[in-house]
Each structure stands twice: as structure tokens, then as C-alpha cells.
Amino acid sequence: LNKKYNDGDGISNLQLEDLVGLIQNTEKNILLLNQARLQAMEHADKILKEKEALQRKINILETRLSETNAQHKLSSEGNVSDSPLLLEFDVLKEDNILLKEDIEFFKTKLIEIAETEEGIFKLEKERALLDASLRELESRFIAAQANMMKLGPRDAWWEKVEKLEDLLETTANQVEHAAVILDHNHDLQDRLDNLEASLQAANISKFSCSLVDLLQQKVKLVEDRFQACNSEMHSQIELYEHSIVEFHDTLSKLIEESEKRSLENFTGNMPSELWSKISLLIDGWLLEKKIAYNDASMLREMVRKRDSRLREAYLSYRGTENRDVMDSFLKMALPGTSSGLHIAHIAAEMAPVAKVGGLADVISGLGKALQKKGHLVEIILPKYDCMQVDQVSNLKVLDVLVQSYFEGNMFNNKIWTGTVEGLPVYFIEPQHPAMFFSRAQYYGEHDDFKRFAYFSRAALELLYQSGKKVDIIHCHDWQTAFVAPLYWDVYANLGFNSARICFTCHNFEYQGTAPARDLAWCGLDVEHLDRPDRMRDNSHGRINAVKGAIVYSNIVTTVSPTYALEVRSEGGRGLQDTLKVHSRKFLGILNGIDTDTWNPSTDRYLKVQYNAKDLQGKAANKAALREQLNLASAYPSQPLVGCITRLVAQKGVHLIRHAIYKTAELGGQFVLLGSSPVPEIQREFEGIADHFQNNNNIRLILKYDDALSHCIYAASDMFIVPSIFEPCGLTQMIAMRYGSVPIVRKTGGLNDSVFDFDDETIPMEVRNGFTFVKADEQGLSSAMERAFNCYTRKPEVWKQLVQKDMTIDFSWDTSASQYEDIYQKAVARARAVA
Ligand SMILES: Nc1ncnc2c1ncn2[C@@H]1O[C@H](COP(=O)(O)OP(=O)(O)O)[C@@H](O)[C@H]1O
Numbered sequence: 001l002n003k004k005y006n007d008g009d010g011i012s013n014l015q016l017e018d019l020v021g022l023i024q025n026t027e028k029n030i031l032l033l034n035q036a037r038l039q040a041m042e043h044a045d046k047i048l049k050e051k052e053a054l055q056r057k058i059n060i061l062e063t064r065l066s067e068t069n070a071q072h073k074l075s076s077e078g079n080v081s082d083s084p085l086l087l088e089f090d091v092l093k094e095d096n097i098l099l100k101e102d103i104e105f106f107k108t109k110l111i112e113i114a115e116t117e118e119g120i121f122k123l124e125k126e127r128a129l130l131d132a133s134l135r136e137l138e139s140r141f142i143a144a145q146a147n148m149m150k151l152g153p154r155d156a157w158w159e160k161v162e163k164l165e166d167l168l169e170t171t172a173n174q175v176e177h178a179a180v181i182l183d184h185n186h187d188l189q190d191r192l193d194n195l196e197a198s199l200q201a202a203n204i205s206k207f208s209c210s211l212v213d214l215l216q217q218k219v220k221l222v223e224d225r226f227q228a229c230n231s232e233m234h235s236q237i238e239l240y241e242h243s244i245v246e247f248h249d250t251l252s253k254l255i256e257e258s259e260k261r262s263l264e265n266f267t268g269n270m271p272s273e274l275w276s277k278i279s280l281l282i283d284g285w286l287l288e289k290k291i292a293y294n295d296a297s298m299l300r301e302m303v304r305k306r307d308s309r310l311r312e313a314y315l316s317y318r319g320t321e322n323r324d325v326m327d328s329f330l331k332m333a334l335p336g337t338s339s340g341l342h343i344a345h346i347a348a349e350m351a352p353v354a355k356v357g358g359l360a361d362v363i364s365g366l367g368k369a370l371q372k373k374g375h376l377v378e379i380i381l382p383k384y385d386c387m388q389v390d391q392v393s394n395l396k397v398l399d400v401l402v403q404s405y406f407e408g409n410m411f412n413n414k415i416w417t418g419t420v421e422g423l424p425v426y427f428i429e430p431q432h433p434a435m436f437f438s439r440a441q442y443y444g445e446h447d448d449f450k451r452f453a454y455f456s457r458a459a460l461e462l463l464y465q466s467g468k469k470v471d472i473i474h475c476h477d478w479q480t481a482f483v484a485p486l487y488w489d490v491y492a493n494l495g496f497n498s499a500r501i502c503f504t505c506h507n508f509e510y511q512g513t514a515p516a517r518d519l520a521w522c523g524l525d526v527e528h529l530d531r532p533d534r535m536r537d538n539s540h541g542r543i544n545a546v547k548g549a550i551v552y553s554n555i556v557t558t559v560s561p562t563y564a565l566e567v568r569s570e571g572g573r574g575l576q577d578t579l580k581v582h583s584r585k586f587l588g589i590l591n592g593i594d595t596d597t598w599n600p601s602t603d604r605y606l607k608v609q610y611n612a613k614d615l616q617g618k619a620a621n622k623a624a625l626r627e628q629l630n631l632a633s634a635y636p637s638q639p640l641v642g643c644i645t646r647l648v649a650q651k652g653v654h655l656i657r658h659a660i661y662k663t664a665e666l667g668g669q670f671v672l673l674g675s676s677p678v679p680e681i682q683r684e685f686e687g688i689a690d691h692f693q694n695n696n697n698i699r700l701i702l703k704y705d706d707a708l709s710h711c712i713y714a715a716s717d718m719f720i721v722p723s724i725f726e727p728c729g730l731t732q733m734i735a736m737r738y739g740s741v742p743i744v745r746k747t748g749g750l751n752d753s754v755f756d757f758d759d760e761t762i763p764m765e766v767r768n769g770f771t772f773v774k775a776d777e778q779g780l781s782s783a784m785e786r787a788f789n790c791y792t793r794k795p796e797v798w799k800q801l802v803q804k805d806m807t808i809d810f811s812w813d814t815s816a817s818q819y820e821d822i823y824q825k826a827v828a829r830a831r832a833v834a
Pocket residue numbers: 356357358359361644645646673674675703704705706709728729730731732
């Protein structure tokens with residue numbers, strides 16, 4: 001065995017086979033033991049029956065004895081003491097006394113036999129329990145086996161495996177012993193047969209002393225056999241128990257080691273999750289005032305640098321007291337220098353835990369990419385009652401309440417922590433009577449302005465009270481735009497001023513306006529801010545949260561270069577002049593997509609995973625979706641057009657409607673997944689869905705469904721995005737990654753990511769879809785016709801286009817570098833000023 005196991009690296013299969021062999025042997029042994037147990041029980045049954053027969057015979061003997069006594073009494077009464085009859089009676093009397101004693105003796109023996117039987121039953125029970133625990137061990141062993149498959153061969157392992165084999169050998173010996181017991185039982189059976197024969201003889205000459213002797217001997221024999229059986233069974237079971245304990249120990253060690261190794265593997269493959277856990281642990285201790293600020297900073301710095309000592313300590317103290325982990329961490333906290341940044345994102349959405357649209361994807365995608373580049377990234381979100389809690393690992397509430405100001409009062413906030421996609425996340429749960437985030441939806445409440453003004457203040461308060469020296473606070477969209485003026489007008493005055501503020505507007509259509517007085521709710525100074533050059537809206541007397549963020553942030557970005565140009569004119573929705581004033585700090589960075597989440601070769605929602613080299617898988621997903629949605633499936637090559645979107649005016653709802661009819665006209669199939677916050681639009685599309693209810697080429701699914709969205713990206717051949725304006729748009733990029741060719745309107749980020757296949761002014765290698773310029777039906781129709789033509793008439797060309805689209809790099813890598821660059825510059829400027 002040793003030789004076999006030490007034969008080099010390719011051993012893991014042997015390892016597995018041997019383990020399977022061992023388990024199979026154990027199973028056989030258990031079977032044998034079970035058979036032995038059943039036979040022993042059968043014999044015990046027989047013994048019981050014999051005992052009953054013996055009892056019956058003793059009863060008969062007793063009756064006869066009492067009859068003899070009566071006769072003797074009669075004779076004594078008849079005064080015949082000197083007669084031969086009297087003599088015979090005397091002999092009989094003596095015999096009877098002897099017989100009586102013998103009977104008493106038998107009785108006690110029978111009781112003892114009964115006790116022995118009980119003992120055997122108890123032992124049987126114990127054995128059954130042991131069998132059950134062995135079966136449990138087996139299943140644990142199988143689970144451990146799965147873990148072991150991931151690991152390479154280790155000599156120490158094989159020692160353990162050998163040990164296990166020894167144990168199993170011992171078990172096999174025990175089975176042999178059980179067979180011996182079985183033989184003994186057979187022997188016992190023979191002897192009981194003899195006993196029966198003797199008893200029959202006793203019936204014939206019942207008063208004979210020799211018979212009594214014989215019976216005595218037989219009973220003694222039975223008793224001895226039972227004793228022998230009993231003690232043998234005991235020692236076997238003890239041995240068996242002992243082996244099982246050893247087996248258990250070795251198995252536990254094996255599992256422990258396997259878990260440790262797989263965790264090491266896991267940290268190698270997916271370190272961010274682990275580092276985020278460590279980072280949250282440190283922040284939790286700081287907030288709970290268990291460690292000093294400086295220690296926390298040093299430890300955080302070590303986390304940022306992925307210091308392996310922290311990892312080792314965390315792994316080796318896992319499962320022990322938090323205090324031990326903390327002590328071992330503190331021992332390592334030595335002063336160091338930092339080149340990475342500490343970045344805190346404050347946002348209203350994050351995928352997949354709280355997603356409404358693209359903002360959510362950006363928070364996790366950008367966060368992960370920055371974390372990969374060596375920065376310490378954390379996210380602060382509201383704790384919505386409707387969020388997908390199952391997407392958070394280690395969600396727990398901290399043993400601390402953070403107080404924050406609102407409408408003249410201080411309110412407690414519960415702070416929850418957990419990791420999402422490997423990023424450390426803080427969830428703020430306000431203890432405010434308005435229950436701001438327990439509304440069963442993310443947005444669309446009458447008091448949204450109040451809800452998010454509250455959240456912005458509480459998020460800053462959390463950062464402030466934790467004593468962190470953050471480098472960048474990155475806020476997103478109007479919901480967290482309050483952070484910028486709050487930071488510079490309130491918190492900087494308290495000495496919390498190490499950070500620079502970056503604000504990203506993901507859509508200038510939503511600006512967060514309200515009467516000026518409402519600014520006071522979160523502690524902002526209305527008089528100071530309600531001015532044309534600060535927060536007053538450019539076209540009416542209200543205040544504008546997005547304008548405040550543009551004015552007060554150090555960096556302002558939007559989500560694509562084309563959109564950044566568009567918003568400097570009409571697209572700015574009234575903020576174009578403000579953007580022009582602040583143009584030096586404003587730029588457009590194209591969003592990426594999270595290529596881990598959106599990856600057809602690993603996507604767990606798909607029927608079949610696939611990649612650019614294997615498009616069979618894509619065809620299988622198309623067939624699966626058709627079946628799922630009850631669409632016609634007679635022609636596998638019938639083109640399928642997908643559309644996944646919020647149904648709002650921005651997305652070109654009238655063009656989406658047109659695309660449905662146009663697809664039907666061109667002989668394709670259409671699947672729309674979308675929902676609308678606007679009741680009229682929702683109703684309109686419900687009408688269209690009803691209209692096509694019995695058409696097996698058109699399906700409208702009017703809801704939000706993440707899993708289904710993955711299946712549609714994978715199944716569709718073409719993907720429609722006819723937006724009126726589109727700050728960036730992610731769906732066209734996701735579609736390409738899944739081999740669905742986009743048909744889009746040339747606007748915003750669509751213009752920066754989709755290049756027309758027939759446009760000869762563009763190099764062939766970047767042409768990846770079909771575009772149209774005018775937001776009308778004609779433009780869309782012509783782009784669709786070109787796409788359908790290419791698909792049906794030039795399948796080879798189409799295939800190459802699909803393969804090219806699937807290999808375009810839409811990852812966050814490049815965009816995250818651009819963010820990194822602007823962050824670094826802002827921080828360097830701040831340090832220079834300081
Ligand atoms: N009904 C829906 N069900 C599932 N996912 C959806 C739905 N509607 C939109 N999405 C997802 O939301 C994101 C949309 O991002 P984007 O294209 O930037 O548009 P926006 O942010 O304007 O909604 C994509 O990840 C898309 O898959």
C-alpha cells in the first residue's frame with residue numbers, strides 16, 4: 001500500500017479508489033456482523049422456547065411430587081409403618097425431597113438463563129447503535145472523500161489511510177469472532193436437543209436421581225455456554241467500540257485536515273471573501289471599542305496588503321474565541337506604510353443583494369475590481385427589508401448602536417455587517433419611527449427624499465464614529481448625493497477631513513429635488529446652500545441633491561464618455577451649466593460588467609454552460625428557454641430576439657413595442673423580460689402580453705427575475721436596446737458576452753460599446769453589432785432587417801460575429817484603473833495641500 005501511495009503525484013485517483021475499497025470492505029463486514037447477529041437472535045429465541053418447555057416439564061414434576069406426598073400422607077394415616085409399602089414410601093419421600101430441591105435449583109438456573117438472555121438483547125441493541133454510528137461515519141467519510149478529491153497526495157494522509165485500513169482489519173477479525181460465537185450457538189443448540197431428549201427420559205423414570213444429576217449437568221452446561229457467549233460478545237463489542245472510536249478520531253482528523261486544505265485552496269482562489277471577513281472583524285472590534293484606532297488602522301493596512309501572517313492567524317484561530325483571534329492580530333500590528341487607498345462606497349444599491357438596475361452592478365463590479373488592485377474597499381448600504389439576505393455571507397449585527405442626527409433629534413442605528421461578492425458591506429438599519437427601509441421596495445415611496453437624506457447622514461456618521469481615515473468616499477446618484485455637502489459643511493469641521501469625495505451620476509434624469517427647507521432634515525444649512533452656485537436647482541426654486549454633489553465633490557464622473565458629452569448640453573436635464581462650471585473635475589468613464597457574475601462558461605443559472613469555442617451549449621440553452629416559455633421549437637435556427645429592461649420612457653418603450661411586431665413580421669421569436677414603475681406602461685405591456693398569449697413566437701414576462709435574465713441572455717441570438725438615451729447600459733455588454741448580437745440606438749454608452757457591423761469607416765475587428773441613429777421605428781426596422789439578413793443568409797459570418805462578441809473584454813479592469821487614477825490624483829492633491 002505504502003509503495004502504491006508513494007508512487008508520485010498522479011495518486012489522487014488511486015487514493016480515491018482505495019478509500020472506496022475500504023468503505024466497501026467495511027460495508028461487507030457490517031453485513032456479515034448483521035447476519036451473525038440475526039442468527040444469534042434466532043438461537044436465543046430457540047433457547048427461550050426450550051426454557052418454556054423445561055418450565056412446563058418442571059410443573060408436571062411438581063404436580064406428580066405433590067400427588068406422591070398425598071399418597072404418603074394417606075399411608076401414614078393408615079398406620080402401616082412397618083410394612084414394605086411404608087418403606088417404599090420412605091424411599092419415595094426421600095426421592096421427592098431431593099427432586100424438590102432439584103426443581104428449586106432448576107428454577108434458579110432458569111431465572112439466571114432469562115437474565116443472560118436479557119443481557120444478550122441489550123448487547124444486540126448496543127450493536128445496532130454501533131452499526132448506525134458506523135453508517136454515519138461512512139457518510140461523513142464519503143463527504144470527506146469529496147473534499148479530498150480537491151487535494152493533492154500527502155504522505156501523512158496515507159499513514160492515516162493505512163491506519164484506517166488496520167482498523168478495518170480489526171473489524172474483519174471481529175467478524176470472524178462473531179462467526180465463532182455462531183458456532184457456539186450451534187453447539188448450544190445441540191446440547192439443548194440433548195437436554196430435551198434427557199427430559200423425555202426423565203418422563204419415563206422421573207424419580208431417578210441419576211436423571212436429576214443429568215439435568216443438573218445439562219443446565220450447568222447451558223449456563224456455562226451462555227456465560228462464555230456473554231463474555232465473548234462483551235469483549236467483541238468492546239473491541240468493536242474501541243475500533244470505532246479510533247476510526248472516528250482518524251476520520252475527524254482527516255476531515256479537519258481536508259477542510260483546512262480546502263480553505264487554503266479557497267483562499268488561494270477567492271481571497272477577497274476571506275480578506276473581507278477579516279476586515280469586517282477588525283472594524284467590528286474598533287466600533288465595539290475593543291481595539292484602539294491605531295491598531296485597527298495598522299491591521300486594516302495589513303488586510304489591504306494581503307499580509308499572509310494575518311491570514312495564517314485567522315485560519316489557525318478559526319472556531320476559537322474571538323478574543324484569541326484579536327490577540328494574535330494585535331501582536332502582528334506593527335507600523336507600516338501604505339500605497340493602496342481606503343475607499344468607501346456609499347450607495348442605495350448593490351448587486352446581487354439589493355438590485356434595481358445598473359447602479360447595483362457597478363457597485364459590486366467596480367468594488368471588486370478596486371479590491372483586486374490592492375485597495376481596501378468597503379460598501380455602506382441601507383438595510384432594506386426586501387433585500388436578498390441570502391446573498392450576504394456572515395450577516396450579523398454589531399454590538400454597538402451608531403447615533404445620527406435627523407430633524408432635530410438623535411436616532412440610533414443598528415449596524416449590520418456581512419460580505420457580498422467578497423466585499424465587506426455595512427448595512428444601516430435606522431431605529432426611526434418612520435421605518436425608512438422597511439417598505440417592501442427600494443424606491444418609489446412618498447418620502448424617498450427623506451429616507452435617503454437620513455441614510456446619507458447615518459453613513460457618514462458611521463465612518464466618522466469608526467475613526468477611520470478613509471482616502472476616498474465615493475457616493476452614487478441623488479440618493480447619496482447629500483454626502484458631499486454634509487462632508488464638507490458638517491464633518492470636515494469636526495476634523496473628519498482625510499477623505500476626498502467622488503460623486504458618480506449614473507443617470508441625470510433623476511436629480512432628487514425638494515423644497516429648500518427639507519435640506520435641514522439631515523443637518524445641512526439651508527441658508528448657506530440654497531444659492532444658485534450651490535444647491536438651488538437651475539430652473540425652479542427647489543434645491544437639487546445632484547447639483548449639490550457636483551458642486552461639493554472633488555471628483556464628478558458619469559458612466560460613459562459619450563454620455564459625459566451629452567449631459568453638457570440637453571442631456572444634462574438642466575444641470576449642463578453647472579457641469580460646465582465644474583468641467584475640470586468632471587469626466588465620463590465607461591462602466592464594465594462583472595465578468596464573474598456574467599460568465600456563460602460558469603453561469604449556474606444556465607441549462608448548459610458554454611464558451612465561444614463551443615456554441616452547441618448556446619443552442620441547448622435556446623432549446624431549454626423555448627421549452628420553459630412554451631415557445632415553438634420546430635426550427636432550431638429560427639432567430640430569437642431578447643430584451644431585458646426597466647420599462648421606462650428612457651428605454652424607448654414605443655421602439656420595444658415596435659421590435660416585438662417587427663420580429664413577428666421577420667419570422668423570428670421575441671422574449672421580453674421587464675417591469676415598469678410607471679403603471680400606464682406596465683398596463684400597456686400587459687395588454688401586449690395578452691394579445692400574444694396564444695402566439696408561440698412571442699413572450700412577454702413582466703417582472704424582475706435575475707435567474708431568467710441569465711437564461712435569456714444565453715438563449716437569444718440578438719438583443720434589442722433601442723434607448724432614447726442611455727448613460728452607459730450594461731445589457732448590451734452582457735448580451736455580447738453571452739453571444740447575443742446587440743441591435744442598439746447610438747446614444748450614450750451604447751455608442752461607446754456597440755459598433756455597426758456594416759459601417760466601413762470602422763475597423764472590421766471592432767464591429768460587433770447593429771446600430772441606428774434616429775429614435776424612430778424606421779431606424780430600428782432597418783437595423784433589425786440587416787441583422788436578420790446576416791443571420792439567415794450568412795450563418796458562417798454570423799457565427800464569427802457571435803464568437804468575436806463573446807471574447808470582447810468588457811471587464812472592469814480598464815475602467816477601474818481609470819477610477820484608481822483619478823482617486824490617486826485627488827488624494828495626492830489633498831496631501832500636497834496638507
Ligand atoms: N426585469 C428584469 N429582470 C432581471 N434583471 C433585469 C431586469 N431589468 C433589468 N435587469 C438588469 O438590470 C441591469 C440593467 O442595467 P442598465 O443596462 O445599466 O440599465 P438601468 O440601470 O438603466 O436599468 C442589467 O443587469 C439587467 O440584466
